[in-house]
Amino acid sequence: xxxxxxEFLKSLAELTTANYLRQVWGNAPWVELVLDIIGVVLVSxxxxxxxxxxxxxxxxxxxxxxxxxxxxxxxxxxxxLQSVADAMKLLSKELITPNGADKWAYNLAxxxxxxxxxxxxxxxxxxxxxxxxxxxxxxxxxLAISSVSVVTILLAGWGSNNKYALxxxxxxxxxxVSYEVPMILSVLVPILLARSMSTVDIIEAQTVPFILVVPxxxxxxxxxxxxxxxxxxxxxxxxDSEIVAGFHIEYSGMKFAxxxxxEFLGTLFMSGLFVVVYLGxxxxxxxxxxETAGGFALGNLFGLITFFVKMFLVYFVFVWVRATLPRVRxxxxxxxxWKFLVPVTLALIFAAxxxxxxxxxxxxxxxxxxxHLFSNVLIGIVTLEILRWHGRKQRVEQEARVSRNLEGxxxxxxxxxxxxxxxxx
Amino acid sequence: xxxxxxxxxxxVFTLATGWIVVTNRNLFHAALALMASFLGVAGLYVLLxxxxxxxxxxxxxxxxxxxxxxxxIMLTRRMMQTNESAFNAQPGLSAITAVSVxxxxxxxxxxxxxxxxxxxxxxxxxxxxxxxxxxxxMDSVAALGRSFVSPDAFVLPFEVASILLLAALIGSIWxxxxxxxxx
Numbered sequence: 001x002x003x004x005x006x007e008f009l010k011s012l013a014e015l016t017t018a019n020y021l022r023q024v025w026g027n028a029p030w031v032e033l034v035l036d037i038i039g040v041v042l043v044s045x046x047x048x049x050x051x052x053x054x055x056x057x058x059x060x061x062x063x064x065x066x067x068x069x070x071x072x073x074x075x076x077x078x079x080x081l082q083s084v085a086d087a088m089k090l091l092s093k094e095l096i097t098p099n100g101a102d103k104w105a106y107n108l109a110x111x112x113x114x115x116x117x118x119x120x121x122x123x124x125x126x127x128x129x130x131x132x133x134x135x136x137x138x139x140x141x142x143l144a145i146s147s148v149s150v151v152t153i154l155l156a157g158w159g160s161n162n163k164y165a166l167x168x169x170x171x172x173x174x175x176x177v178s179y180e181v182p183m184i185l186s187v188l189v190p191i192l193l194a195r196s197m198s199t200v201d202i203i204e205a206q207t208v209p210f211i212l213v214v215p216x217x218x219x220x221x222x223x224x225x226x227x228x229x230x231x232x233x234x235x236x237x238x239x240d241s242e243i244v245a246g247f248h249i250e251y252s253g254m255k256f257a258x259x260x261x262x263e264f265l266g267t268l269f270m271s272g273l274f275v276v277v278y279l280g281x282x283x284x285x286x287x288x289x290x291e292t293a294g295g296f297a298l299g300n301l302f303g304l305i306t307f308f309v310k311m312f313l314v315y316f317v318f319v320w321v322r323a324t325l326p327r328v329r330x331x332x333x334x335x336x337x338w339k340f341l342v343p344v345t346l347a348l349i350f351a352a353x354x355x356x357x358x359x360x361x362x363x364x365x366x367x368x369x370x371x372h373l374f375s376n377v378l379i380g381i382v383t384l385e386i387l388r389w390h391g392r393k394q395r396v397e398q399e400a401r402v403s404r405n406l407e408g409x410x411x412x413x414x415x416x417x418x419x420x421x422x423x424x425x
Numbered sequence: 426x427x428x429x430x431x432x433x434x435x436x437v438f439t440l441a442t443g444w445i446v447v448t449n450r451n452l453f454h455a456a457l458a459l460m461a462s463f464l465g466v467a468g469l470y471v472l473l474x475x476x477x478x479x480x481x482x483x484x485x486x487x488x489x490x491x492x493x494x495x496x497x498i499m500l501t502r503r504m505m506q507t508n509e510s511a512f513n514a515q516p517g518l519s520a521i522t523a524v525s526v527x528x529x530x531x532x533x534x535x536x537x538x539x540x541x542x543x544x545x546x547x548x549x550x551x552x553x554x555x556x557x558x559x560x561x562x563m564d565s566v567a568a569l570g571r572s573f574v575s576p577d578a579f580v581l582p583f584e585v586a587s588i589l590l591l592a593a594l595i596g597s598i599w600x601x602x603x604x605x606x607x608x
Binding site: 102104105135136137140141143144145147148150151154155158166173177180197 | 453454457460476477479480481483484487488489491492495496499564565566
């Protein structure tokens with residue numbers, strides 16, 4: 001088959017360019033290698049370039065939420081080129097290595113953290129058939145890679161030879177390692193329902209999006225992904241007012257920008273993962289299978305658009321949370337994790353497994369989803385009741401303590417008055 | 426051919442970082458090299474088509490155990506300043522032990538040489554080198570999971586490990602529980 005530009009453009013619109021190139025180039029051994037390299041370059045440059053847009057979007061959104069205007073000078077009325085200008089500035093700045101820094105750890109950390117946040121995109125399906133690799137352990141792979149990113153934070157914190165950096169790194173590790181637990185556990189519920197860890201299989205299993213089947217699991221996943229990306233209200237890792245900037249305080253120029261790149265990329269990735277696991281990924285009422293009368297499969301393109309719209313909707317919620325919530329204290333953060341999220345997710349997994357096993361096999365997807373939803377709502381109500389009971393108990397104890405103290409104060413005051421009266425005599 | 430080249434690169438990487446772990450006097454760097462060595466082992470698992478094992482290696486060894494080691498190093502600051510030799514008084518004895526363990530493993534592997542499925546059949550292209558059928562590979566995680574709960578396979582060791590972990594959990598809660606006199 002010879003190369004024709006019309007066919008090539010058509011395959012681009014159908015997102016089947018790789019197959020088309022395979023047909024054109026034949027079966028030579030280098031074809032797969034070249035296609036793989038093209039895929040890697042495309043996905044990584046997508047990740048690196050979209051961050052410029054994300055930073056602008058986040059600044060603009062937060063500004064609007066806080067009744068400010070936000071970037072509005074560089075690049076027209078909306079300040080569209082603000083982040084480009086910022087990137088230029090960062091590129092031209094001097095890279096400083098502090099005295100006494102551990103050179104290996106200090107210089108390796110920024111690169112490793114970007115590599116780990118790029119590696120995770122390999123298993124995200126952007127559209128039907130458009131996925132880096134469809135691993136049978138997809139979600140497990142993501143969790144494994146994200147656990148490596150914890151190490152890079154320790155590298156940065158220790159390598160900087162700065163007490164604030166080290167404190168920030170310790171906090172990060174405590175936070176990331178503990179919130180990994182509810183995250184893994186909550187994602188186990190969709191895995192159970194889809195009977196697979198592959199991202200593609202999970203999307204295919206969502207006739208009803210899993211957020212409507214197991215909303216509690218989705219909520220817990222969202223909370224722990226907020227913590228995993230270190231964003232408000234869990235931004236104790238870089239709490240400006242306490243430890244200045246956390247583990248990346250000593251970095252300058254592009255190395256500092258690398259950490260920000262990884263953070264934004266991680267947030268977008270978590271939105272994408274949320275879409276894949278709970279919102280049905282590229283699926284939108286069968287639009288992803290759309291075909292024109294001439295057999296022109298435009299559905300893939302629609303799937304891609306659907307995925308991106310959903311991903312940016314979730315990203316908007318991330319920004320929304322960041323713009324409105326205050327930071328939690330470190331003990332509140334750990335208590336929330338170990339005393340609330342983990343027990344609830346364990347109950348959720350148990351309920352999902354038992355309900356799924358008890359349901360008859362011939363049952364339709366929708367009624368199955370309904371039963372799961374019911375069990376979720378039940379667990380939610382019970383949890384809220386327990387919380388209310390606990391809160392009331394604590395309030396009663398507090399009031400008792402306060403009134404005891406008040407009595408003591410009144411007694412002291414009365415004593416003071418009487419002794420004063422005695423002195424006046 | 427490609428497989429062999431990648432295998433050699435990954436093995437050299439694993440062994441070289443392992444060498445650094447033993448010889449480097451900076452404990453923090455040694456721990457980092459240990460992580461790199463674990464990464465190399467994960468690479469070997471990938472070459473053997475054991476994706477789940479590779480991911481578990483990353484999650485458990487790099488994500489958990491290495492971090493524990495680094496924390497231990499950081500919390501004992503004196504260990505960073507030591508100038509002692511990396512060798513104790515018995516280098517000869519340990520060398521003999523290491524060599525004999527290696528010899529035993531090599532001997533066992535040599536005795537099992539008729540099971541080596543290393544040679545690809547003549548005329549098979551490199552891409553289809555895999556000896557394990559793809560259907561089994563796609564299902565390997567499910568098979569692994571089933572073998573953990575099947576009475577014919579590993580249910581006993583699996584449950585014993587669970588009880589051990591449960592005991593550790595209860596023990597840590599008991600240790601961390603505020604005592605009456607602390608209040």
